[in-house]
Amino acid sequence: MxxxxxxxxxxxxxxxxxxxxxxxxxxxxxxxxxxxxxxxxxxxxxxxxxxxxxxxxxxxxxxxxxxxxxxxxxxxxxxFDDPAGERLRKAFSEYFAAQCGFCTAGMMAVAREFLADTSVADHRDEAAIRSRLDAVVCRCTGYQAIVAAVRAAAGAE
Ligand code: FES
Ligand code: FES
CATH class of the missing domain: 3.10.20.30 (Beta-grasp domain)
Incomplete structure (x- = not known):
């Protein structure tokens, strides 16, 4: 071919x-x-x-x-070895935001884009995070841990 x-x-x-x-x-x-x-x-x-x-x-x-x-x-x-990527990696680990891990690369990509989006008023806002993470399906976690990890990577706690 x-x-x-x-x-x-x-x-x-x-x-x-x-x-x-x-x-x-x-x-x-x-x-x-x-x-x-x-x-x-x-x-x-x-x-x-x-x-x-x-x-x-x-x-x-x-x-x-x-x-x-x-x-x-x-x-x-x-x-994903820039500061935002490192923060996400650390937060995903600390918050147990990956179980089987199948969705994790996609979730981290979407989260990384979200954290870099200057049009977002507050990157710690849970509704804004959930809206953006809609782009990726997770069949394991129920999303709560992933949302918490993204909030942490955004500096929420
Ligand atoms: S494998 Fe690409 S969107 Fe599902
Ligand atoms: S951690 Fe298994 S699909 Fe998200």
Missing amino acids: TRVPVHFRINGAAVAAQVAPDLTLADFLRGEQRLKGTHIGCEEGVCGSCTVMADGETLRSCLTLATQMDGADITTVEG
Whole structure:
């Protein structure tokens, strides 16, 4: 099959590859880059477990072809090593915000985008956090611990 050249920054490193035109970004990250923190659930844009950051915004990687993102700066959960990412990682651990962990990379991506959103009046506001976390489905935690972790990462306590 024809393969298409693509170039990215992934977690801060330059990556060049040749990909099949129909390869999703999710399959590229997991299968070819071995970044297994991004999970694939529904493959139809509903569950949010495949969410990554692309050029600073969240993106459903199951619905996106790798070729569509040529030139993008992509960050997966493995690259969440900035101060906001570190705060989230610590808070998720302290608040037991992950059980099976399937949703965790997507939750952290959405939370990270939320914490960086300057249009949010108060990042500790529970309703605002819950509204944003709607983008990712968690089948384990009942969400309470995740909301508490995001509030803590926002400096609530
Ligand atoms: S796997 Fe992408 S939204 Fe569910
Ligand atoms: S921790 Fe299992 S799906 Fe969220």
